[in-house]
Amino acid sequence: MTKGELGLEERVRLLEDRAEILQSLYDYGELLDTRDLDAWAELWAEDGVFEMSTGRTANGRTAIRDMLAAVMERSATPVIHMEMNPRITLEGDTARSTMLYGVARTQDDGLTRVIWLGHHHSRHVRTPDGWKISYRRNTVDLPETGHP
Numbered sequence: 227m228t229k230g231e232l233g234l235e236e237r238v239r240l241l242e243d244r245a246e247i248l249q250s251l252y253d254y255g256e257l258l259d260t261r262d263l264d265a266w267a268e269l270w271a272e273d274g275v276f277e278m279s280t281g282r283t284a285n286g287r288t289a290i291r292d293m294l295a296a297v298m299e300r301s302a303t304p305v306i307h308m309e310m311n312p313r314i315t316l317e318g319d320t321a322r323s324t325m326l327y328g329v330a331r332t333q334d335d336g337l338t339r340v341i342w343l344g345h346h347h348s349r350h351v352r353t354p355d356g357w358k359i360s361y362r363r364n365t366v367d368l369p370e371t372g373h374p
Contacts, residue, residue, distance in 0.1 A: 240316060243316055243321070243352070243357065244314055244316060246356055247314050247316075247321055247323060247350050247357050248312055248314065250269050250350075250357060250358075250359065251309055251312050251323060251325050251346070251348075252309050253265075253266075253269060254266070254269055254307070254309065254346075254359075255308065255309045255327065256307070257269070258305075258307055259304070259305065259306055259307055261298060263291050263294055263295055263298070264291070266291070266294070267287050267288070267290065267291035268287075269358065269359055270287045270290055270291075270358055270359050270360075271287070271351055271353060271358035271359060271360045272286065272287050273285070273286060273287075273360070274286065274287055274290060274358065274359055274360050274361065274362075275360070275361045275362075276290045276293065276361075276362050276363075277361075277362070277363040277364070278293075278364050279344065279364045279365055279366040303331055303332070304331070304332070305329050305330065305331045305341075306329070306330045306331075306338070307327060307328070307329055308328040308329070308330065308340075309325055309326075309327050309346075310325065310326045310327065310328070311325065311326040312324075313325070319351065319352040320349065320350065320351050320352070320360075321349070321350040321351075321357070322348070322349055322350070323346070323347075323349075323350065324345055324347055324348070325345065325346045325348070326343065326344075326345055327343070327344055327345070327346055327364075328342070328343045328344075329342050329343075341369075342366050342368060342369060343366075343367050343368045344364055344365050344366040344367050344368075345364075345365045345367065346362055346363075347362070347364075347365065348361060348362045348363075349361040349362075
């Protein structure tokens with residue numbers, strides 16, 4: 227069925243689904259920047275899987291939250307996540323997305339610089355609580371400095 231063959235209700239639902247997933251993609255970086263890991267963890271499905279660019283993997287919302295808490299403990303310097311160029315493909319009650327991201331940090335000289343650029347490769351699932359990230363793999367494209 228093509229988009230033109232969809233009824234108004236189906237088309238509105240697709241727009242709402244896309245908007246909810248897009249908001250979660252933007253919230254992801256902002257919640258990390260404010261270090262609100264409890265709210266950030268709520269973006270994930272209970273059985274979500276997170277593969278970081280460093281090779282660390284966590285399975286399940288609690289383990290994912292704990293993994294990021296450990297990363298943040300080793301790096302007290304605040305960062306700014308920039309989430310850009312989202313691509314979302316809806317597939318019923320699941321979806322796929324890719325998103326370019328950048329991370330900036332204030333350096334010892336007082337200037338803030340982008341320290342790496344990469345992509346999030348994600349899958350999403352519709353739950354009774356809304357769309358959640360079921361899988362995410364981060365790829366750091368430039369430069370690979372890794373997480374602390």
